[in-house]
Amino acid sequence: MRVRALAIRIIRQFVRDKRTLALLFLAPLLVLSLMYFVFNGQEVKPDLGIVNAPAPFAERLARLDAHIVAYPNPDQAERALADGDLDAVLTFANGQPALRLEGSDPSTNRAVLLLLQQAMQAEVPGVQLQISYLHGKADLTSFDSFGPVLIGFFSFFFVFLLAGVAFLRERTTGTLERLLATPIRRSEVVAGYLSGFGLFTLLQAALIAWYAIGVLGLYMDGSIWLVLLLNLLLSLTALTLGTLLSSFAGSEFQIIQFIPLVIVPQVFFSGLFNLDAMNPWLQKLSYAMPLYYGADAMRSVMLRGEGFADIQTDVYVLLGFSVAFAVLNVFALKKQRAI
């Protein structure tokens, strides 16, 4: 009954606070949309300058997806490269090709090399490579690939921030002390917060997942229910972690200070970046990070269509994190009330 009263109060406060509602529900959609436009754009067409190219080769190049400009001599081409008009120059001297790349953007470099490979391959007739995909598809974009991680991250980040600030305000405005001067148990306070906020995190998780998949058309090969479950678990972890850490913050500003300490490292270990090249000892740090498990499971479900059996370890670990943070929070409240 006390848990319910607390949950109802939190829900009422939330509904009155339109700006916070907007932050929780609209901000993740805005950022996701921006990411979509940045990473889901058309394939970059490299600008390639050619000098003295044999006619058949130039024709083949022209048929591929690139802007090709022919230059009469190497000096002019070199100047265009320096001015930033070209990404690369292909020069033929005595029938031998030489490639000079602008070189400052690795992804452009790769695009140029890929283009030339395609052009060269066509020289060898008869051998046609058969390409098929176990997961994903030929036109899988980078947004499709790390979209699942982003869904998890935004659920985590905004809930962490809001839960932390809300619980902190309860403490700094004195209402927590007032609340604790009633027969409510410390565990009931934590449970009330979890259920009141939980409702909004559930809605947020569903909204983010629906928007990313239904509106932005994020690649989705698995069950939407598993995505929702994972998103909810991530939000719960963020909720319990946020309220726990707010016990160690003295002001809203100090909550913000937790972002580089708690949130940013999780982003690096979440699978957005490939960690295989990292020191194996450092790689193990990811095991301590909730976002790692959430992101891993989200990718398994959305990109590889895996079922519950494949992601259950991640699910249990996330549940474990939430329970551990909630229990620690019950103890942290002892700082506010002796019993």
Place this chain on the structure above:
Amino acid sequence: MNDYPSPAVPAVELEAVARSFGSRTVLEGVTLQVARGELFGLLGPSGSGKTTLIKLITGIDAADSGTVRLLGERMPKLSMFQRFGYLAQSDALYGELTAKENLQFFASLFGLSGTRRDERIRAAMGVVDLLEHLNKPVNAYSGGMKRRLSLAIALLHEPELLLLDEPTVGIDPVLRQSIWRELLAMRDRGTTLILTTHVMDEADKCDRIGLIREGRLTAVGSPSALKAQTGTDTIEDAFIALGGGARA
């Protein structure tokens, strides 16, 4: 339902209570008894330890040494939160919510529900004269109204004991009088009241007062006894005389 202990058990019993935060000693060797039905005032300058003492009595905080008994029970004890009403020094209210929603929330925490809850909300708001503002959001309340609403919350569950930390701070003189009338009426109905104040003329209205200074209880007695003891005409002078002249 409540098993009232015999009136012989004091409302509050403190024995050699000490509390420090880090290296700073806030209370030391506080021994005090407050009888049932008494209106007891804790008088002292800010920072003297009044609020800490109130918190020890409520069980929100625990003493480092010594014993605190409330209505015969050793504190801190969770079930005792049901037995007293508490008014904190700062108005701890949820500004986004209406007064009624604030009251409903706290009433539910005290286990009140249904028509009984609505009855108690109207009764408590009647006492502090805020009935017509029941449905206003608390953010639209003035400072004095917030203080009165906080007091109404403390009265919701009809506690046998009230612990009030600076109940009349920020309240205009007319309303202060009406609140004092109500406090005295509650005392007459048998409620025990313990309050802190630094307003001297309020101290005069208490049955007994305890003077507190730098964490020590320097004197306890009725206002007239304290004045007689120090040969002064006002509580203010008595307070200064009993403080040992230790003025900054």
